[in-house]
Amino acid sequence: MSTTTHATAAGSGRNATATFARKERGTAAVDTARVDAVARDALGALHEVIRKHRLTYAEYDALKAWLIRVGADGEWPLFLDVFVEHVVEEVVNADRRGAVGTIEGPYYVPGAPEFASEGTLPMRAGEPGAPLTFQGSVTDLDGIPIEGALVELWHADDAGFYSQFAPGIPEWNLRGAIRTGADGRYTFHTIQPAPYQIPTDGATGALIASAGWHAWRPAHLHLKVSAPERLPVTTQLYFEGGEHVGDDVAQAVKPELILRPVDNRVTYDFPLDPA
Ligand code: DHB
Ligand code: FE
Numbered sequence: 055m056s057t058t059t060h061a062t063a064a065g066s067g068r069n070a071t072a073t074f075a076r077k078e079r080g081t082a083a084v085d086t087a088r089v090d091a092v093a094r095d096a097l098g099a100l101h102e103v104i105r106k107h108r109l110t111y112a113e114y115d116a117l118k119a120w121l122i123r124v125g126a127d128g129e130w131p132l133f134l135d136v137f138v139e140h141v142v143e144e145v146v147n148a149d150r151r152g153a154v155g156t157i158e159g160p161y162y163v164p165g166a167p168e169f170a171s172e173g174t175l176p177m178r179a180g181e182p183g184a185p186l187t188f189q190g191s192v193t194d195l196d197g198i199p200i201e202g203a204l205v206e207l208w209h210a211d212d213a214g215f216y217s218q219f220a221p222g223i224p225e226w227n228l229r230g231a232i233r234t235g236a237d238g239r240y241t242f243h244t245i246q247p248a249p250y251q252i253p254t255d256g257a258t259g260a261l262i263a264s265a266g267w268h269a270w271r272p273a274h275l276h277l278k279v280s281a282p283e284r285l286p287v288t289t290q291l292y293f294e295g296g297e298h299v300g301d302d303v304a305q306a307v308k309p310e311l312i313l314r315p316v317d318n319r320v321t322y323d324f325p326l327d328p329a
Pocket of ligand 2: 159
């Protein structure tokens with residue numbers, strides 16, 4: 055689409071960096087012993103890589119130049135969420151019994167338009183893409199419906215771009231939230247998103263190209279589901295048989311997260327762990 059062909063790594067990186075700066079997911083306590091243990095092991099792991107591969111000074115300088123470029127383009131949120139976040143999510147959510155989580159990625163924005171029980175995501179007139187009705191319920195671990203749960207949904211458009219991070223897309227396009235009623239149910243009307251490609255023109259894309267990797271994530275819906283006295287879950291849902299479901303560059307696909315729509319309609323339930 056002409057309006058989104060000028061998306062650049064630096065543009066989406068800058069927006070993702072600004073979004074991250076506004077975000078609060080808790081403050082890490084500065085415990086000297088823990089900083090010592092984690093930083094020592096992280097640097098030690100890097101030292102081992104240098105020894106193992108007998109790094110040259112030319113390679114060391116290339117690394118410095120690349121790190122500087124990642125920062126200059128604001129690409130740290132993109133790089134980290136693609137290559138690191140999946141392990142953090144695995145560790146943090148290891149003891150959950152309810153709905154399965156996965157990475158949040160860099161493109162969540164709070165405060166999207168909210169609907170009661172059923173709604174159509176904000177979209178442009180003639181928004182490209184196959185229609186999709188996505189519905190289900192929010193329950194406790196025994197399947198009892200939760201009233202007043204908030205189901206937030208955001209996803210890329212049919213060209214793989216996110217509103218507020220690529221130019222020329224209305225602010226809340228394909229972003230919305232549903233507050234459940236007494237039956238715990240939600241129904242979103244939206245369109246099928248396309249696979250997402252990590253921007254190829256920035257530092258992250260340069261690493262991917264230089265290493266001969268691919269830059270694709272499978273088409274996905276992003277969700278956050280929260281309710282009073284429940285652990286919120288952040289997750290993504292994928293589409294059976296979709297391109298790159300088996301080789302997501304961000305390694306965020308799990309078998310429990312694969313949707314099988316029938317006639318453009320699919321149901322998915324969120325049992326929430328107690329807080
Ligand atoms: C990135 C983009 C996504 O849409 C996502 O879900 C995860 C990561 C990224 O560009 O870093
Ligand atoms: Fe995404």
